[in-house]
Amino acid sequence: MELYQEKLGIKLWAEADRPREKLLLHGRRHLTDAELIAILIGSGNKNESAVDLSKRILAFYKNDLDTLGKISVKDLSKFKGIGEAKALSIVAALELGRRRKETETPEVVKVTYSKDAYLVLLPVFQDLNHEEFWILLLNQANIIIGKQLISKGGLAGTVSDPKIIFKIALEHSAASIILAHNHPSGNIKPSSQDLSITKKLVEAGKMLDLYVLDHLIVTNKMFYSFGDEGLI
Structure with missing residues (x-):
């Protein structure tokens, strides 16, 4: 029999497991792609944490950041829990990453x-x-x-x-x-x-x-x- 495990919001996780705190304690390179996106969107929804939501988005695009970098605000807003403001944050961050490559x-x-x-x-x-x-x-x-x-x-x-x-x-x-x-x-x-x-x-x-x-x-x-x- 499978045990039901209630999903906890990020604020209730152990401090070392929270994306923001993890970044502060260990540095950005220790975060997964999903954790970095979770910081951008800030919060999830009543059914999933920001990290779970980020994992779902990444999984939809086969964990390919190159593909994710091409999608529009409208595409991202189709995911439950992602409104226009969160979608804008993700698109803006990915565009900054692309521009950084150009300036290098x-x-x-x-x-x-x-x-x-x-x-x-x-x-x-x-x-x-x-x-x-x-x-x-x-x-x-x-x-x-x-x-x-x-x-x-x-x-x-x-x-x-x-x-x-x-x-x-x-x-x-x-x-x-x-x-x-x-x-x-x-x-x-x-x-x-x-x-x-x-x-x-x-x-x-x-x-x-x-x-x-x-x-x-x-x-x-x-x-x-x-x-x-x-x-x-």
């Missing part, structure tokens, strides 16, 4: 391999559910001197205007550029439109002595390099 990019980055560019661009595209087109601006030593958003699109595509791209590159005195856009689907295979616009931009760059070194298709897990594949 070294100030001076020389692009020697396609992966160098990918690592700079990954924080830009991470967790987006729509397409964006960016360019990296490089000097004659292939050091990145800037990055610029060109356009935003929907789930299936975005527009990349050559006039805007080269105007920005010339204004920044770039010697070369790297094109980049993301595929929210996770599929890195270039579309016929991707191939067409790349060819057009490469040819335009040659006329201006402002060379297109590469075009990257970026996802959260991998990337496709037109340069590595011999398409530039």
